[in-house]
Amino acid sequence: MRVAIVGGGLGGLTLARILHRHGLGAAVYERESHRAERTQGGSLDLHPESGQRALAAAGLEARFRSEARPQGEEHRILDPAGRVLVHHRPRPGSFAGRPEIDRRVLRDLLLDSLPEDTVAWDHRLVAAEPRPDGGFRLAFHGGRHADCDVLVGADGARSVVRPLLTDATPSAVSTLVSLTVDDADRRHPALADLVGPGNLWCVGERRILSGQRLGDGSIRVGISLPADDRDLDTYRSKRALLDLFAGWDPRLTALIEAGDGPPVPHRAEVLPVGTRWPHRPGVTLLGDAAHLMPPVGEGANQAMLDAADLAAALAADPADPDAAIRAYEEAMFARVQPIAEMCVRVQAMMLSPTAADDLVRFFTPRPAD
Numbered sequence: 538m539r540v541a542i543v544g545g546g547l548g549g550l551t552l553a554r555i556l557h558r559h560g561l562g563a564a565v566y567e568r569e570s571h572r573a574e575r576t577q578g579g580s581l582d583l584h585p586e587s588g589q590r591a592l593a594a595a596g597l598e599a600r601f602r603s604e605a606r607p608q609g610e611e612h613r614i615l616d617p618a619g620r621v622l623v624h625h626r627p628r629p630g631s632f633a634g635r636p637e638i639d640r641r642v643l644r645d646l647l648l649d650s651l652p653e654d655t656v657a658w659d660h661r662l663v664a665a666e667p668r669p670d671g672g673f674r675l676a677f678h679g680g681r682h683a684d685c686d687v688l689v690g691a692d693g694a695r696s697v698v699r700p701l702l703t704d705a706t707p708s709a710v711s712t713l714v715s716l717t718v719d720d721a722d723r724r725h726p727a728l729a730d731l732v733g734p735g736n737l738w739c740v741g742e743r744r745i746l747s748g749q750r751l752g753d754g755s756i757r758v759g760i761s762l763p764a765d766d767r768d769l770d771t772y773r774s775k776r777a778l779l780d781l782f783a784g785w786d787p788r789l790t791a792l793i794e795a796g797d798g799p800p801v802p803h804r805a806e807v808l809p810v811g812t813r814w815p816h817r818p819g820v821t822l823l824g825d826a827a828h829l830m831p832p833v834g835e836g837a838n839q840a841m842l843d844a845a846d847l848a849a850a851l852a853a854d855p856a857d858p859d860a861a862i863r864a865y866e867e868a869m870f871a872r873v874q875p876i877a878e879m880c881v882r883v884q885a886m887m888l889s890p891t892a893a894d895d896l897v898r899f900f901t902p903r904p905a906d
C-alpha cells in the first residue's frame with residue numbers, strides 16, 4: 538500500500554509518524570522548499586483529549602513535555618482602557634491543562650521523528666487524477682509525478698485534494714493581522730510585562746488586540762476584526778491599524794508600534810459546518826482540508842487527532858484501507874461537527890459588540906452546584 542500524504546503540516550506529519558510507528562511507510566509531499574521556509578506562526582495549546590492524545594500515539598509525549606510551556610496557559614483579558622477583567626494563572630509547572638508549544642517547535646519535533654526521506658519538499662500538488670486500475674496519479678508544480686494507492690489530503694485551507702470529494706468551499710469569517718516583536722524582554726520590557734508568559738487579549742467593540750508570548754522570547758501580536766471586503770493592503774500599514782484602535786490606552790497600542798517589520802494581514806476562512814462527503818475509495822482528507830474552522834483553538838488539535846484516528850484505522854486493517862477510511866470518516870464527521878459549531882459560536886462572541894462581557898463570563902469558572 539503506497540500512502541501519499543499531501544501537506545507536511547501538523548496533521549500530515551502526525552499521520553506519517555504514527556503510520557511509521559506501525560511499520561507502514563508513507564510519502565509526504567510538501568510545497569514548502571524546506572522546513573524553515575516560513576515562520577509557522579505563533580504558539581498552540583494542545584488539549585489532553587486531542588492534540589496530546591495524538592502525540593502519545595506518536596510516541597512523542599516525553600519530547601512534548603520537555604519542549605512545552607505550561608506557564609504559557611496564563612491569560613489576561615483587558616478592556617480598551619487597560620483594566621484587567623480576567624487574569625488566569627495556571628498551577629506552576631502543571632501539565633494537567635493545555636500547555637502551550639510554539640508551532641515551529643512542534644513541527645520540528647514531528648519532522649525529527651521521521652526517516653529523513655519521508656518528506657518530499659518543494660512538491661506542490663497541482664492535480665490528482667484517478668488511475669484506471671485504482672489509486673491516484675499526482676501531478677506536482679514543475680512537471681513531476683507520483684502514483685499512490687491511498688491519497689490523504691492534509692493540505693490545509695485551500696486543499697487541492699478536497700475537490701475530489703466535495704464541492705464545499707471556504708468563506709471568510711474574520712480578518713487577522715499579525716506582527717512580531719522580537720526579543721521582547723530586553724527591547725520592550727513593559728510589553729513583556731503586559732503580555733506575561735502566555736496570552737493577552739484586549740477586547741473592544743468588534744475588535745481584539747492580542748499578544749502571545751513565544752518560547753523564543755518574541756511576542757506575536759494579533760488583531761482580529763470582522764471579515765470585510767476591504768483590500769488586505771489596507772491593513773499593511775501600522776498607521777492604519779493604530780487608527781482602528783484610536784482612544785485605546787497607549788500601553789496597549791504600543792504592541793502595534795513595537796512590531797518589527799510591516800503588519801501581515803490574512804483572511805481567516807471556514808468551511809460550512811457539517812461538511813461531509815460520500816466515501817470514495819482510496820482518498821480522504823484530514824485537518825483543515827476536511828473541516829476548516831474559525832481559529833479559536835481547535836483546528837490543530839483536531840487535525841492531529843484526525844491523523845491519530847486515521848493511522849490507527851489503517852494500521853488495524855492494512856489489507857482493507859477502504860474499510861479503514863470509511864470508519865475514520867464516519868467517526869471524524871460525528872466528532873468534529875459539534876466542535877465546529879462551538880468554534881463558530883465562540884468566534885461570533887469574540888467579535889460581537891458585547892465581547893468583553895461575554896468573554897469574562899466564558900472564562901469565569903462557575904461555582905460548583
Ligand SMILES: Cc1cc2nc3c(=O)[nH]c(=O)nc-3n(C[C@H](O)[C@H](O)[C@H](O)COP(=O)(O)OP(=O)(O)OC[C@H]3O[C@@H](n4cnc5c(N)ncnc54)[C@H](O)[C@@H]3O)c2cc1C
Nearest residue numbers: 544546547548568661662693824825832834835836837838
Ligand atoms: C491565527 C490562527 C491561530 C490559530 N490558533 C490555533 C490554536 O491555538 N489551536 C489550534 O488547535 N488551532 C489553531 N489554529 C488552527 C490551526 O492552525 C489549523 O487548524 C492547523 O494548522 C491545521 O493543520 P493541517 O495540518 O490540517 O493544515 P496546515 O497546518 O495548514 O498544513 C497544511 C500543509 O500543507 C501544505 N500545502 C498546502 N497546499 C499544498 C499543496 N498544494 N501541495 C503540497 N503541500 C501543500 C502547506 O504548506 C502546509 O505545510 C489557528 C489558526 C490561525 C489562522
